[in-house]
Amino acid sequence: xVKKARGAQRREESLSRDRIIExxxxxxxxxxxxxxxxxxxxxxxxxxxxAIYWHIANKSDLLTAACDAIVARTLEACVAxxxxxxxxxxxxxxxxxxxxxxxxxxxxxxxxxxxxxxVRIFERIGQQVRALGAAEDTHWAVASALLSYVLGVGGQNxxxxxxxxxxxxDRSDFLETMSTAWSQLDPDEYPFARSVAEQLRDxxxxxxxxxxxxxxxxxxxxKR
Amino acid sequence: xVKKARGAQRREESLSRDRIIExxxxxxxxxxxxxxxxxxxxxxxxxxxxAIYWHIANKSDLLTAACDAIVARTLEACVAxxxxxxxxxxxxxxxxxxxxxxxxxxxxxxxxxxxxxxVRIFERIGQQVRALGAAEDTHWAVASALLSYVLGVGGQNxxxxxxxxxxxxDRSDFLETMSTAWSQLDPDEYPFARSVAEQLRDxxxxxxxxxxxxxxxxxxxxKR
DNA sequence: ACCTGAACACCGTTCAAGT
DNA sequence: ACCTGAACACCGTTCAAGT
Numbered sequence: 001x002v003k004k005a006r007g008a009q010r011r012e013e014s015l016s017r018d019r020i021i022e023x024x025x026x027x028x029x030x031x032x033x034x035x036x037x038x039x040x041x042x043x044x045x046x047x048x049x050x051a052i053y054w055h056i057a058n059k060s061d062l063l064t065a066a067c068d069a070i071v072a073r074t075l076e077a078c079v080a081x082x083x084x085x086x087x088x089x090x091x092x093x094x095x096x097x098x099x100x101x102x103x104x105x106x107x108x109x110x111x112x113x114x115x116x117x118x119v120r121i122f123e124r125i126g127q128q129v130r131a132l133g134a135a136e137d138t139h140w141a142v143a144s145a146l147l148s149y150v151l152g153v154g155g156q157n158x159x160x161x162x163x164x165x166x167x168x169x170d171r172s173d174f175l176e177t178m179s180t181a182w183s184q185l186d187p188d189e190y191p192f193a194r195s196v197a198e199q200l201r202d203x204x205x206x207x208x209x210x211x212x213x214x215x216x217x218x219x220x221x222x223k224r
Numbered sequence: 225x226v227k228k229a230r231g232a233q234r235r236e237e238s239l240s241r242d243r244i245i246e247x248x249x250x251x252x253x254x255x256x257x258x259x260x261x262x263x264x265x266x267x268x269x270x271x272x273x274x275a276i277y278w279h280i281a282n283k284s285d286l287l288t289a290a291c292d293a294i295v296a297r298t299l300e301a302c303v304a305x306x307x308x309x310x311x312x313x314x315x316x317x318x319x320x321x322x323x324x325x326x327x328x329x330x331x332x333x334x335x336x337x338x339x340x341x342x343v344r345i346f347e348r349i350g351q352q353v354r355a356l357g358a359a360e361d362t363h364w365a366v367a368s369a370l371l372s373y374v375l376g377v378g379g380q381n382x383x384x385x386x387x388x389x390x391x392x393x394d395r396s397d398f399l400e401t402m403s404t405a406w407s408q409l410d411p412d413e414y415p416f417a418r419s420v421a422e423q424l425r426d427x428x429x430x431x432x433x434x435x436x437x438x439x440x441x442x443x444x445x446x447k448r
Numbered sequence: 449a450c451c452t453g454a455a456c457a458c459c460g461t462t463c464a465a466g467t
Numbered sequence: 468a469c470c471t472g473a474a475c476a477c478c479g480t481t482c483a484a485g486t
Contacts, residue, residue: 015470038460048471050462055469059460110334113383114402119409119417126416138435140423143416145377145436152376153369159337178338185343192350192367193343199364211362212369215443216436222446239451262479272452274481279450283479 015047017055017065024066025102032162033104036063064115067108071117074098075124084131085217091124092150092213096206099154103162106155122147134220142220149212157205175201239271241279241289248290249326256386257328260287288339291332295341298322299348308355309441315348316374316437320430323378327386330379346371358444366444373436381429399425 013019023044027036038049038059045052056062078094081087099106109117126143134142164174179201182193237243247268251260262273262283269276280286302318305311323330333341350367358366388398403425406417 037458039458048473049460050472051470053461107331107334110331110379110383113380113387119406119414123414123417126420130416130419137423139416140420140427141432141435142439143420144432145373145439148377148380148436149369149373150376151380152374153372155334155379156337156372156375159334163337182343190343190347192354192363193347195354196350196364196367199361203364208365208368211365212372212440215366215369216439217443218446219439219441219443222442261477263477272454273479274453275451277480 015045015051015055020045020052020055020062021065021069024062025069028066028104029102033107036104060111063104063108064112064117067105067112068115068117068120070098070102070105071095071109071120075120078124084128087131088125088128088146088217089210089213091121091128092146093206093210095121095150096154096157096209099158100161103158106151106158109151110155118147121150125150132220146213146216149216153209153212157209160205175203239269239275239279244269244276244279244286245289245293248286249293252290252328253326257331260328284335287328287332288336288341291329291336292339292341292344294322294326294329295319295333295344299344302348308352311355312349312352312370312441313434313437315345315352316370317430317434319345319374320378320381320433323382324385327382330375330382333375334379342371345374349374356444370437370440373440377433377436381433384429399427 020041023041024036027040027044031040038052041052042049052062056065074094074097075091078087078091081090099109109121112118122143125146126139129139129143129146132142160174161171164171167174167177169177179197182190182200183197185194187194244265247265248260251264251268255264262276265276266273276286280289298318298321299315302311302315305314323333336342346367349370350363353363353367353370356366384398385395388395391398393401403421406414406424407421409418411418
């Protein structure tokens with residue numbers, strides 16, 4: 001019962017799956033995906049690399065578990081809206097912001113199909129799709145489309161943010177640079193990209209993301 | 225002018241960026257993303273790992289270049305349909321199939337935001353969005369939504385396929401297994417996933433993908 | 449200009465040995 | 468049961484040295 005209160009150099013709590021996951025999230029957030037190594041993790045936990053394997057199967061397991069922790073918290077924080085549509089928007093936006101804050105979650109989700117974190121999100125979206133009252137046999141396809149959209153756009157946005165950070169730019173500087181590059185593309189080969197270079201400069205990823213969600217929701221509506 | 229016709233052990237053509245990319249695609253297709261190493265590539269090209277760095281900046285550059293080669297071919301093979309809607313469907317389906325055939329293209333695309341292959345796809349989709357005749361100031365958001373959807377769903381589908389292959393199952397065995405697992409989920413926590421387990425078993429990823437595209441296209445239509 | 453291949457600084461993972 | 472840390476079999480990348 002009595003914990004050894006002594007030994008400032010030693011760990012205060014014993015190793016556990018949860019502590020390992022917590023430490024992983026901190027490393028992933030501060031040093032990015034490449035920063036998470038078993039050696040770095042072991043050092044932070046004041047142990048050896050081998051010890052971690054007692055609690056975690058391998059690196060992919062570790063990443064999925066860290067990802068699931070973020071997803072679980074995010075979904076918990078999402079409260080239901082007045083309508084299924086509003087709830088779907090809230091869920092989607094919640095995930096978008098979570099992936100933006102933890103870019104590694106984006107790739108972890110795409111690399112873990114069928115795993116717990118994905119099923120969690122799918123379930124929450126699906127319950128709202130059902131509440132929309134669409135035909136039963138379309139539930140799967142509609143929920144899948146929404147899930148894929150959320151993960152797809154969320155991931156792209158996070159990748160963009162990381163690219164900007166890599167180049168040491170903030171969001172608006174980055175958009176400025178990219179917009180300028182696009183406006184100088186070959187007019188014959190890239191007329192469209194050139195023509196939207198302005199919109200690129202001033203756009204708001206978060207709002208565009210929501211616009212896409214609304215597009216899909218409208219599509220569902222139009223189908224009924 | 226005269227090529228050395230001799231030396232069966234030696235390379236017939238000298239090293240070039242194109243030959244390196246071609247060999248990379250072959251390795252990626254046959255041995256997967258993890259199979260592509262500079263050592264394996266060097267061996268196939270009958271040279272040393274260092275030689276590759278004369279033509280390629282680094283591994284990320286190599287992956288993007290290989291990805292771009294697939295994308296360029298895929299888009300070239302996509303002929304225009306009777307309507308912008310039909311062309312968008314053809315482009316989307318072409319990319320879906322390409323990512324399905326070359327799963328590594330999915331992750332390469334998500335990891336290379338703003339790079340050539342992405343801009344190529346975006347341009348082609350965008351031209352059709354413009355042809356749809358929607359309001360000019362929505363072009364960016366609509367084209368972005370479509371692009372993200374295509375990459376998102378395509379990537380998810382490819383990841384699923386790889387997961388199935390990892391477990392040594394074919395598509396329908398895999399769906400069978402997953403459907404059964406879902407039907408046994410906790411009814412209180414995962415009511416929706418349980419209820420669509422049947423649809424999961426019989427669904428066709430390709431058709432669901434198209435259904436999502438149509439949903440978005442309908443949403444655009446409803447907005448006008 | 450282009451290629452060679454040894455060397456460097458890492459990885460994830462295992463496993464005998466300890467407590 | 469849980470932890471240690473050296474060791475193994477790899478990586479991507481560099482660079483002096485060659486042609």
